[in-house]
Amino acid sequence: MSGGRPVQVRAEVLTLRPVGDYLSLTLVAPGVADDVRPGHFVALAVGGEQSSMLLRRSFSVYRATPGGRYGGTVEVVFAPHGAGTRWLAGVRPGDAVDVVGPLGRPFALPAASSGAASCLLVGGGYGAAPLVALAEQLRERRCRVDVVLGAASAGRLFGVTQVRRYASSVSVTTEDGSQGERGRVTDVLPDVMRRGGTQAVYACGPMGMLAAVTAAATRAGAVAQTAVEEAMACGIGVCMTCVLPVVGADGTTRMVRSCTEGPVFRGDRVRWADVGTVPEGTLGAPVAGGHR
């Protein structure tokens, strides 16, 4: 794990407000906020003390404010979806929410020594959440920052306004054309990359998008860092539910935990087409007559 040692705190809900189709939840979570870097996530317990829902829900940190008036806050943006997020959508200021974080490996910033790189940030839906702080930090390092944000429809876009402060360009796509260009982020990527002379791509969104972004980056000679979203039971590396096939520096494919070794992976290391399988040749994969 890179960044802060995770802590567990009983946080207090400061605000919960709608942002398009999403909800933005700000928690007073001292300790958690201190060491957050873009790409880190937090895991929230849901449903209260007598909840039938045992597993935490994971959310990328959108904004972390260490110290300050409340002694540290973290903000996440989420889509009310299943039972756990519906419960979260019902919390009220002052309610307690148990938080574990920061978790995972954040995005790697270009080495300061390597000079100002030209960076492209690509976000799908709420996947834009971790990119806003990332844009800010890249900007501080004097990197060029281009941003492409896409979603199914306008309500599911996030961060368009917030990211403008740090971006040289912001392109928006929606599948229904309700905002920006009609289409997908990948439709505009080649153009944006060419114009910006992109060297590094940072992406967060659905798996399919990450695969396509990685392909586009590779074609353009850029390196992609992708933040994946796999179902996680623990979020802290003890359960082995959140794995996906990733090729190591040694060329060997391993089933790798996305909670501790990820969620950010080099895009060209992830075997996107094989996610949901154990590809042949993976370290320890079943062989004919072998384990099941």
Place this chain on the structure above:
Amino acid sequence: MSGGRPVQVRAEVLTLRPVGDYLSLTLVAPGVADDVRPGHFVALAVGGEQSSMLLRRSFSVYRATPGGRYGGTVEVVFAPHGAGTRWLAGVRPGDAVDVVGPLGRPFALPAASSGAASCLLVGGGYGAAPLVALAEQLRERRCRVDVVLGAASAGRLFGVTQVRRYASSVSVTTEDGSQGERGRVTDVLPDVMRRGGTQAVYACGPMGMLAAVTAAATRAGAVAQTAVEEAMACGIGVCMTCVLPVVGADGTTRMVRSCTEGPVFRGDRVRWADVGTVPEGTLGAPVAGGHR
């Protein structure tokens, strides 16, 4: 079941306020309130949609107000105790609580034809809740109403003030002497019964108290009606968890459901000493070598 056909409604919390060590919860529950008689109870679902607590919690109705500004309210008084009542202690005005009621057989009032009887009402702790409305209705029938209320300590007394309006006498006992006489309700019963010329006793409280009250009533030649409290899984008569041994008019002991045949039983019919057993001779009881 006597009284109204039970209904199931999604009630809204109107108020929740502390009353001594208890909490008083008023629910807007149209339909439920219409037909409540003293001794009826309601069963509340606890913990919300994703609760791990499947079973409803039962509470005697303290006050029911059909119609009126809110289209019908019911009020219950409860002790925050285990997980379900702790959850109830955290509800806020406007929250939804699923209610089933009115349930059970209420107290039988003396037949109007038989003239005004002299009645004694005995309540232990929150067991006083159903007695207030009962006192009122007995008073309306011009019965003499004496009341004895007891609890472990002053904070666990309920209804002392409310019941005064309808009572010829109100005696109070606490085990720690923090209010009224130090001791138990049974210490003062013989006296009160003698002074009041008691013909009918109505009691609600812990099993031990009900047994003792029944014995005192029988000694004084009065008939006791007792509202028992057995753990109930369904509250509506389908599960058979809430039984206790009761002697029928035919002299046969049966395991009888306290939710539908009770919670009010003639005290002299309940085999108090055998509660928690299947006494020998009970209809269908195991015999040597028989069923287990």
Place this chain on the structure above:
Amino acid sequence: MTAPLASVDLPAPVLTASGCAAAGRELDPFLDLTELGAVVTKSIMLEPRSGRATPRMAETPSGMLNSIGLQGPGVASFLAHDLPWLRERGARAVVSVAGGSVDEYAALAERVGGEEGVTALEVNISCPNVESRGQVFACDPAAAASVLSAVRRRTPARVPVLAKLSPDVTDIVEVARACVDAGADGLSMINTLLGMVIDTDTLRPALAGVTGGLSGPAVRPVAVRCVWQVRAALPDVPILGMGGVRTGLDALQLVLAGADAVSVGTATFNDPSAPLRVQRELRQALAERGFARFTDAVGAAHHQLPRRRAEGVPA
């Protein structure tokens, strides 16, 4: 939404579960019993029976334990009072029968099977066999088979006989097969899991009966697995599925795993209208998923299973 179950066509796929609806009457204020597939009665025995001492229940996470001990009025009272009420009400009755010996089951089948208004018999074999050191019939394929064969022989051919299986066995398919071979027309599964709660105040078992049966949403994954396994092994045997159903989507899981109809048990204690609500939700869920007929969904999760997915053992 017709649901064929063995030789009968139920007008709807959701039923009550035995022991969770008494003989139906008490649910009448909360739902229209005639809209359900059928009312499955509390298991009936030959003689009146007191059941066990209290406490008979303990709440557990997303479930409960019960140890009722088959309290009931006996078959004579059932036939005199309960069955006629259901018949007059227009509800279909699946009568659950229970006994302590093969002869008792046989006698019950004889008394009940031919009565008007009996849509099917469900044979609760999760009972101790008094002739075999109290071993539970459902835990021994041979014992289960003798009960089913005795009941089948005594019951009119038009009345299907369902064997109600216990999940507390090493191999439920083996017991299922034994019951079917012995003549069962279908299988009900699952009965409760044997469980226990200790009261941490008294430091004693919470139930007077020490152990009890675990039911409710907590056990649903076990029920889905049992239905899946038996469906896979015996694809043509009708299954009445149950265990932890609280919503229409829960029922859909059992149906997709292979249940031809679904019973709702413990959820009724939480919501007395649950059986009918579940049926309504199930109908809507099927429509949303484009199933034209209920029967198209039965066992659908078995089809087109990606090849790399093989049934396995966890952890």
Place this chain on the structure above:
Amino acid sequence: MTAPLASVDLPAPVLTASGCAAAGRELDPFLDLTELGAVVTKSIMLEPRSGRATPRMAETPSGMLNSIGLQGPGVASFLAHDLPWLRERGARAVVSVAGGSVDEYAALAERVGGEEGVTALEVNISCPNVESRGQVFACDPAAAASVLSAVRRRTPARVPVLAKLSPDVTDIVEVARACVDAGADGLSMINTLLGMVIDTDTLRPALAGVTGGLSGPAVRPVAVRCVWQVRAALPDVPILGMGGVRTGLDALQLVLAGADAVSVGTATFNDPSAPLRVQRELRQALAERGFARFTDAVGAAHHQLPRRRAEGVPA
């Protein structure tokens, strides 16, 4: 709060559960591992192993299903990296071992049993026996016994060997007895229950492995029952209890039923500090109930059982 478990004296009665704490390291930020009785490692196999495809988990009411497929780096990597870390950290290790054949188990015992820092072996026999059509060792008393006897023979006498039992059997006492007779010094119970969830959107099993292991508070009543039954039948055999423990009172239930120590598994996913919190809560619960020593509470629910309470069968 010393907790004797077979021949070792654990300094505390709460442990992690296998597969729910990796090899300990990841929990280091959340709790002091040295305060626990021991860390029970994820089951180790001889060779590296990829485990199954995803999805590997599904949330269920008060529980979850998992189908990890024993992913791990193999024993060599474990001995090179994980065990030394635990040793340096000062934590005790109970090493869980798993194999597909008796020989694999034997080889693992040989490699692991004598290593410094190994407090005990826990033998996970809920694995398919590749030499017997994939039948799970834990479901067959004879197969379970051969594994335990092989492991016991290869392991230094000072290191206790615990057999980890599956609840998915008709008679857990029979399997327990077979393991003990084969040389097991103690028993761990329970492993997960075989379960299944169907995804009502895809209409397919939610897990890539189709079935999975059910764990969490939902299964606690089954765990308490298993511990109770085995304790009653084999009063002198040490038991490491687990299954659905989330609070100190849950742990106390297992202890009163007969567990000499308690593992906390799935609850750790909800609360990474759960094992230590449970231990703290358990200590307090024991004090409040007047137990001078932890061991006084072990099996206490068996004593002075009112006579009318006989172990029974539900419903």
